[in-house]
Amino acid sequence: MPPTGTAARSWVVPLAWTAVLLDGFDLVVLGTVLPALLRDHVWGLTPGTASVVSTVGLIGMMLGGLIIGTVTDVIGRRKALIIAVLSFSVCTLLCAFAPGVVVFGLLRFLAGLGLGGCLPTAITLVTEYARKGKGSSATTTVMTGYHVGAVLTALLGISLIPAHGWRAMFVAGSLPALVLVPLMIKYLPESESFERVREVRQAEGKPATDMVAGLFRGGLLRATIAFWVTSFMGLLLVYGLNTWLPEIMRQAGYPLGAALGLLLTLNLGGVAGLLVAGRVADKLGARRSTVGWFVGAAVFLALLSVRLPSAGLYIAVFLTGCFVFSAQVLVYAYIGRTYPDAMRATGLGWSAGIGRIGAISGPILGGALLGAGIAYPWGFYAFAAVGALGAVAVSGVRPGTGSPVPAVSPAAESRPVA
Structure with missing residues (x-):
């Protein structure tokens, strides 16, 4: 069972922020290792081939957003975020052992699927646990992790690549999941908004589709x-x-x-x-x-x-x-x-x-x-x-379109999330 209560809610922002930080790692990791790959003629890589690999990763992220974002409304935010983090971390690790550019590109695509789903799922969860009237600041706070991850990855590349080679960057990028995933399994709660929706679906016998x-x-x-x-x-x-x-x-x-x-x-x-x-x-x-x-x-x-x-x-x-x-x-x-x-x-x-x-x-x-x-x-x-x-x-979005984010509970509303 997912954890519940005020103590569990206090983990939402830190865990989501860390997941988004790993997404930021992916923003710059390829750019960090490409100079070494091109300089050493790894796999006969050329700038044109490198551009293809980069584009393939972005296509994976595009599809990941479409697929995992939708699946999140079926299986829940907690489970979807854990799956996304685990999948892109495993594929990132495997990039370090890729035998050729085709396998490397495929792994970048598969990692992109998880990365593309991570961001919307993390934002959804944080939004639904935000204190009433603080949804925007909760979203922007969690997104600082994206830029912090990008900066830390660039700094890591400066020290790691000359000493240990480009493969070490992908190993380093996957290691945080060894800590993050167990913490998410133990402490990350499911969204109370999603739980209410699921209860309504079960009571009315409606499928979670469409x-x-x-x-x-x-x-x-x-x-x-x-x-x-x-x-x-x-x-x-x-x-x-x-x-x-x-x-x-x-x-x-x-x-x-x-x-x-x-x-x-x-x-x-x-x-x-x-x-x-x-x-x-x-x-x-x-x-x-x-x-x-x-x-x-x-x-x-x-x-x-x-x-x-x-x-x-x-x-x-x-x-x-x-x-x-x-x-x-x-x-x-x-x-x-x-x-x-x-x-x-x-x-x-x-x-x-x-x-x-x-x-x-x-x-x-x-x-x-x-x-x-x-x-x-x-x-x-x-x-x-x-x-x-x-x-x-x-500006084409009409004011008042849709429904506002509901308060999740008195306990959640009294806790500063962001």
Whole structure:
């Protein structure tokens, strides 16, 4: 039986945060090991083959969001999150022993399935245990784990790869599951919202199916399409900028060292933005805040096309990170407030899954602009236009659509989650 009670609830955020941190590991681990793989001609890997492997992993994450997000509304949040963490950790470990690029790519795809399902499931669980009126800040707090994982992985690669080789990175990435999974089995509770839904289904004899079709019924059609388009735009920005910002700035005449420093500044801004954005959304509402954050992303991306003095440039990049990375997380928070209990994870999973198409498209867009020699300044104008389209898309969600997140219990409401 899943653990219950106030003590069990206190484990929800730490365990979900750690699971999302491991998702952040995957964000940068391939980029961390690729220089070593290409330098040593491992498996005869070329930049083109490496791009295929990267894309295959993202496709796995897309399908994982669609499949596991939906399954979560059938089997429960607790079980789905444990399965997701266990599956991607095992596949990550096996990557260290891959005999060739085909097997390596297959394992990256399979790991992506678990990783893609981890994020929407963790957000769903945290949202349903959040104190009343604090759902947005709970979501953004848990998502800081994503960026912390990315930063820690980059630092780990600096120390681990020269001493122990690229395979050690995948072993290190799988080891936390040895602690995390047993802790989740012992302490992670099931969502009380899901338990209520399951009891109603059993009492009425209704099967736990047809959640995907439910995303388009009951006045949710417009919201669902708007969330999908917005997630596509949001993840296009995140992955496009993380992939190409250093090279675009180098084309603008900045030295490579400064360009890499700007990438670090962008991600630090992302963490700061997450800490602020959720609290703003709790006060002003998810819809208004999400639209505002995409508008802010568009404004500061356009500003990067202007040659600024050094201090002004770093401030502009920091603020760009604040808006770009938080905007998509606010979309997840807004989704959590829009869909009813019975299909919340499905809504999050499908939005995240469709968004992964944007994650694939972002690096392609940046690469095309660089190949054409117009990445600076037109790359920033293009990304700014994407941010503006995200604002327009999310504004298409009608205020009051769906049902609000219910309070789970008096005990849960009295406990600060985030």
